[in-house]
Amino acid sequence: MAQDRLRIEHISKAYTEGYVTITDASLQIGVGEIHGLLGENGAGKSTLVKIISGELQRDGGVFEVDGAAVSPASVTQAAALGIFRLQKKSGLVPGLTVAENILLGQAKNRFAPLAKKQRNNEIAALLKEFGMDPGPEDRAVRLTAEDALEMEILKAYIAGAKLIILDEPASYFSLAQTEELFGLLRKIAAKGISILYVSNQVREMLELCERITIMEEGATTDCIEAAQATPAQLQRRMVQNSRIKRTKKTGAQPGDTVLKVRDLSVFRTEDHPAVQQVSFSVRAGEVLAVVGKPDSGARELCEAICGLSNIVTGKVSIYDDDITADRVRGVRDLGVSFLLSTPEFDGVATSLSIQENLLPYQYTNPDYRNYGLLDQEKLKKEADRLIQEYDIRCKSGQENASVLSTSSTQKLLAAREFSNEPVLLVAYQPTFGTSEETAAFLEKKLIELRDEGTAVLLVPTDWNEFAVIADSVLVLYQGSVSAYFPKPVSQSQLDPYMNGEKRMSEEELEAVCFE
């Protein structure tokens, strides 16, 4: 390749709250190349991408675009250099049409009603050229997530992008659409535009990319030609130097069956299942890990158990109480706790005090009342105890929760849920976005909880967490169970089941349905 479109060398970024530390990252992308950036969750891909797209500033290292050294200080500056990062969530304005969205922020889009027809024709021609379904007059709100992403790619193309970055786009893509997306990306690349495709999915990478850079623990370790790699080989490379075990635990001593799930299906819409006919059980004092690719339905499964889903069939019970139709309140009353925090579903109210966020169950507990009114002293004492025990960093429990860092917020959520003496804990990516120290602390707490006899249903944040706390494993592939292992196994053993290449027989799968 004559010249690199993007060349970064030995980039570093010291620890910043909420981001993974980058120690040494290098990356070269040629003109018109589709380049893959592959790594585990928490390997630092997103941080690196944010540095490239101007959202974060690097501490040191070389950053060149088309041979010229640059250091974009904001997303706008990066865009001026031709670097566009597509958000994980659609950035289209829902009320505007496709054409308006594509031209948004362009000089052409100045107020000129007469030019509307001409403009629409141009966009229609463009849409046709790239073989896309929506018309220029369709409203963005009507687009599917997949179409919306494709529109954003076109928007970047029209805006004069030299490098388009896609950060884990396939995590919300259906398979058929992935093909379509890849087709579009190849056409765009053929026009001389470089593409950086970030993902932790080996298969997609091999199909789409020419070269793949592998990232581990904040450093890029290798760059391979896709043509010469096999999936298994890549997968191994990705986790080659997995981190030292942070916590040691003793073997599980499972007790009675706490959670029974039988033939559970969860629907996103009436004819679109996310989880299909899933059956399993979780026993007291056991951590059952549910693993799978992002579209495996693990999240929907957790939500259904916690009473957050609407369309559910099958049966879910805690001991002998049927909770299938219960909402959160009913489920919690039976002693279920859950950690399910995401940006869309926030467990913390930032305008309430830390104490009020920490103790919702105590506030509703008659033991914390005095003559019918809340016992302020007792509540404060309990809050201070939890703040101390979980090392939630704040000046006092009366401060607003908005002062908390990402790690402390996660610790607050954990303190709230763990202190409730749950019979079942549903933990969906419990250490997501936290520092390593916090992650280790929370993992230790989870194991303590298990040893006290709580049944834990875990969707691990990363493979390291999986290795540390899982006692048994359930593998989901596209919403149904493809394997069950009563003992912890290595990731390579799980891979074929996660990818849908293998599936255990019905008899083998019945082993996970204890009565």
Added chain:
Amino acid sequence: MNKKIRKIPLPVLWRVAAGLMAIVVCFLMICLFEKQRADSLYTFFIAPLSSVSALTGLVSYITPMLFVALGCTVVFQCRRYNLALIASFLLSACLVSIFLLQGDEKPVWYLVPAALIIGTTVGAVVTAIPGLMALRRRVNITLSSLLLSYFVLQLSSFLLEHSLRDPNAAEGASFEIPQRLWLPRILPGTELRLGVLFAAAALGLLYLLLYRSRIGYGIRAVGASESMSAYVGLSWSGVAMAAQLLAGALAGFGGAVEMMGIQTRYVWNGVFPSVAMFGILAALLADSNPLRAVLCCLFYGYLHQGAALLQAQTGFPTEVSLFAGTVSILFYFALCADLIPLPINGKRAVKSDAAVEKTEKKEGEVG
């Protein structure tokens, strides 16, 4: 001086500035449009505070307003901008008037408590309508409640015209409500009636409810974050409905109190809606804190009393007080949203946490 000012929390400064703004507006209006400026300014600003009877008159005047303001603090804390409290207040006052006038023959011990109960119930029912519509059909609560208030305004003037109107009254007004049905005086020789004690009790109970009880925690948690309250299993729909019923009941009670000694007739001249409107403004300026709401009610009541005295003297329109009140709230919002920086010397963190919080709140208001 500056150092002292800098120690005061920003929201307090904003409130004071908004209050000053209202006073400045009134001052300018009077200076611009009144001929005998000195006299008019005295009547407006000093007279309402110049005698015991004027002061007790002020306290008496704000009593119904305070009920509406307290109701608003509950729904606003729950982040339900249900303005049907205006309708609750109006309809309750109207129906209580009809009830009292129709039941002239019956004994007082029956009529007075029954009127209070009717007012409270009517108020709660009225606010429940937009509440239920929002819950079942996701109708924007502010919009529906505003329309409902307008409807009730028209309905009450219709009722007034057709069943209440005293043909001998100069303006559109009902027959006079018999004095024996007024709430008893608590201090002889003043205008202070039992309603003031009811208001004080409501204030105390509401404070305990909001900050010292499980339900209050629920109301504040739902207002702070619906997703957080759903997460911890609070039934946000139930909490929100309870908050709205409570607020409506308070406003309705205020309407009943208004008709039992504070106003002698049910009058159609814009007086009643302005009482409810002041209540809402007071709750907004108080940032939904019931204790602060009392101070804000006193302030707006003071402006209104001044304007009323001035009208009696020179015919200057009382509406100037409501105008100044709305301007002060708009100014307060602008300060909260950092649209207008306060001219304080020395560097002061412009984007304080409180400022950010306020902006978020206002966004919530629109949505």
